Amino acid sequence: MYQQYDGKNGINQEYEVFNQQNQQPVNPWNPPSQPIYTTGNTSQPAAAKKPKRAAKMIAIILAGMIVATGCGFGGSLLAQQLSGNSTSTPSVLKQSVVNTSDKENAGDGTSVSDIAAATENSVVEITTEVAQTNQFMQQYTASGAGSGVIVTSDGYIVTNNHVIDGASKITVRLKNGESYSATLVGTDETTDLAVIKIDEKDLQAVTLGDSDQLAVGDLAVAIGNPLGELGGTVTEGIISALDREITIENQTMTLLQTSAAINPGNSGGGLFNGKGELIGIVNAKTSASGIEGLGFAIPVNTAKPVIEDLIENGYVTGRIKLGVSFLDIQDQETAMRYRVNDLGTYVYQVNDGSDADKAGLLTGDLVKSIDGTEITSSSEIKSLMNDYSVGDQMNITVQRDNKEVTVTVTFTEYTPEDSSQS
Numbered sequence: 001m002y003q004q005y006d007g008k009n010g011i012n013q014e015y016e017v018f019n020q021q022n023q024q025p026v027n028p029w030n031p032p033s034q035p036i037y038t039t040g041n042t043s044q045p046a047a048a049k050k051p052k053r054a055a056k057m058i059a060i061i062l063a064g065m066i067v068a069t070g071c072g073f074g075g076s077l078l079a080q081q082l083s084g085n086s087t088s089t090p091s092v093l094k095q096s097v098v099n100t101s102d103k104e105n106a107g108d109g110t111s112v113s114d115i116a117a118a119t120e121n122s123v124v125e126i127t128t129e130v131a132q133t134n135q136f137m138q139q140y141t142a143s144g145a146g147s148g149v150i151v152t153s154d155g156y157i158v159t160n161n162h163v164i165d166g167a168s169k170i171t172v173r174l175k176n177g178e179s180y181s182a183t184l185v186g187t188d189e190t191t192d193l194a195v196i197k198i199d200e201k202d203l204q205a206v207t208l209g210d211s212d213q214l215a216v217g218d219l220a221v222a223i224g225n226p227l228g229e230l231g232g233t234v235t236e237g238i239i240s241a242l243d244r245e246i247t248i249e250n251q252t253m254t255l256l257q258t259s260a261a262i263n264p265g266n267s268g269g270g271l272f273n274g275k276g277e278l279i280g281i282v283n284a285k286t287s288a289s290g291i292e293g294l295g296f297a298i299p300v301n302t303a304k305p306v307i308e309d310l311i312e313n314g315y316v317t318g319r320i321k322l323g324v325s326f327l328d329i330q331d332q333e334t335a336m337r338y339r340v341n342d343l344g345t346y347v348y349q350v351n352d353g354s355d356a357d358k359a360g361l362l363t364g365d366l367v368k369s370i371d372g373t374e375i376t377s378s379s380e381i382k383s384l385m386n387d388y389s390v391g392d393q394m395n396i397t398v399q400r401d402n403k404e405v406t407v408t409v410t411f412t413e414y415t416p417e418d419s420s421q422s
Contacts, residue, residue: 093151093304094207110274115221116234118276121175121204123223123269124148125231126159126182126196128167141168145228147269148172148196149278151307153205155198158307159268160283161187164194172198175232186310186416190251190319192283193303195310206270209277211256211299214239222260222282222295224269235261237295244296248284251382255296256280262295271297320390320411323354324361326378342366342399345378359409365398 128144146163150156157172164170170182180198187194218239225231237260244257258271262285271280280297309316327348329335335343347365350357367375370384371394388394394409 093308094205110276112219112221112234112236115272115274115276116223119206119221119270119272119278120223120232120234122150122206122278123175123225123232124150124157125173125225125228126157126163126268127171127173127228128164129169130166131168145225145265146267147224147231147265147282149268149270149281150203150205151195151208152311153201153203155200155203156185156307156311157182157196157198158281158303159194159196160281161189161192161194162283163268164196170196172196173231174203186314186316188306188310188316188319190316191298191302191306192248192251192253193281193298193306193310195307206272206278207276208300208304209273209275209279211279211301214242214256214273214279216240216242219274220256220258220260220279221272222258222262222266222269222297223272224262224266224282226263226265228265230265233266237261240294246284246296247379252386253298254302255284256299258295258297260295266295315414315416317413318390319414320385320388320392321354321414322381322385322394322409322411323351323356325349326367326381328378340366344368345375345381347398355409355411359396359407361396361398361407361409362400365400365405367396367398368404369397371395 124147126146126148128146130142130144131139132142133139144163144167146159148157148159148163151158164184164187167184170184171179172182173179180200182196182198185195185197216239220237220239222235222237224233226233237258239256240259241257244255246253246255256271256279258280260271262282266282266285269282270278271282273279279300281300281303282295282297284296285294306316325348327338327346329338329340329343329346331343335341338346340346345367347356347361347363347367350361350363367381369375370381373380373384375381388411390411390413392411394411395406396409397404397406399405
């Protein structure tokens with residue numbers, strides 16, 4: 001069985017249909033005050049305040065609660081970093097110029113300790129504060145932790161979206177013990193990546209490898225902040241599989257699989273090859289009794305264009321979002337709670353001004369089909385969304401007031417100003 005971490009302080013817990021905050025259904029629903037799904041947050045309150053606020057592999061865990069080639073420019077990456085010399089240019093990602101699978105340089109005697117020494121100053125600890133509201137409508141501050149990787153010498157750091165999601169305060173701690181308040185530059189829920197920035201210069205940025213050149217059995221070294229308390233922890237393993245397609249919170253991702261030990265807190269940390277080059281951003285692991293050595297990372301070749309777009313624009317350009325959150329009602333008990341007669345996937349909320357809103361989709365609509373494809377779950381909708389681009393149209397047939405109605409959505413580019421959820 002696979003579970004998912006919430007990226008906050010607390011015990012891992014199964015995610016259900018959505019990851020939605022502060023949703024308030026509107027008529028004609030009249031659902032109970034507590035939705036059947038959960039955000040997955042099991043954080044422990046740091047300070048109570050007065051009242052105010054499941055594929056090819058399914059439901060794996062994001063290792064996040066308190067919780068993780070070639071030579072470089074002009075010469076050996078390890079020699080360069082170990083000697084303290086840096087050729088990185090501010091706000092420019094440092095890319096290896098030799099293929100990751102260069103066999104002429106393989107087996108050059110580089111040890112895990114050399115790799116760790118060359119890269120440990122490029123991996124940081126991240127702590128967060130998130131405002132939450134308990135079942136008694138009391139607001140409290142929950143703490144969380146994860147890891148991050150310095151990608152430019154002037155302070156840009158990549159981590160997982162789930163590590164900093166909803167955070168009101170983000171703090172970065174370097175290997176030398178210095179702590180900095182970080183600002184959020186941009187996030188991308190689709191790839192589970194985020195970029196934050198600290199106000200510091202002359203940092204040791206990683207050199208990016210080429211994840212497309214990796215082979216099963218290649219050395220893999222993970223560095224991160226497991227348990228949110230053990231920053232700089234180094235674990236070694238191999239690349240266990242390439243292009244592993246898994247589904248996380250209804251979002252299909254293609255990840256690297258590694259046998260390097262990954263624990264809660266490693267989320268956002270680095271996965272490095274035998275030359276000390278970054279080949280992946282750790283974001284997931286399995287969590288089940290008797291299962292070990294199944295960790296996952298976002299390939300660096302997938303992450304690089306996203307990181308660059310986030311740094312330059314604050315968001316990933318060319319993306320679309322429907323602007324709807326859905327609710328899967330799969331049993332009669334749940335149907336009774338939400339006072340509906342039919343099972344299926346319902347429109348739970350439509351965001352004002354979104355593409356769906358402009359098309360006329362309404363809360364309470366029962367989704368029957370999309371462009372002729374029958375819909376039985378919200379995950380099918382998310383999967384279909386991958387086939388559409390900016391300017392495309394989607395015909396959604398819904399059941400409304402015992403009649404079938406078809407609305408046509410024309411997709412526009414999603415920007416951070418949009419409040420879309422799907």
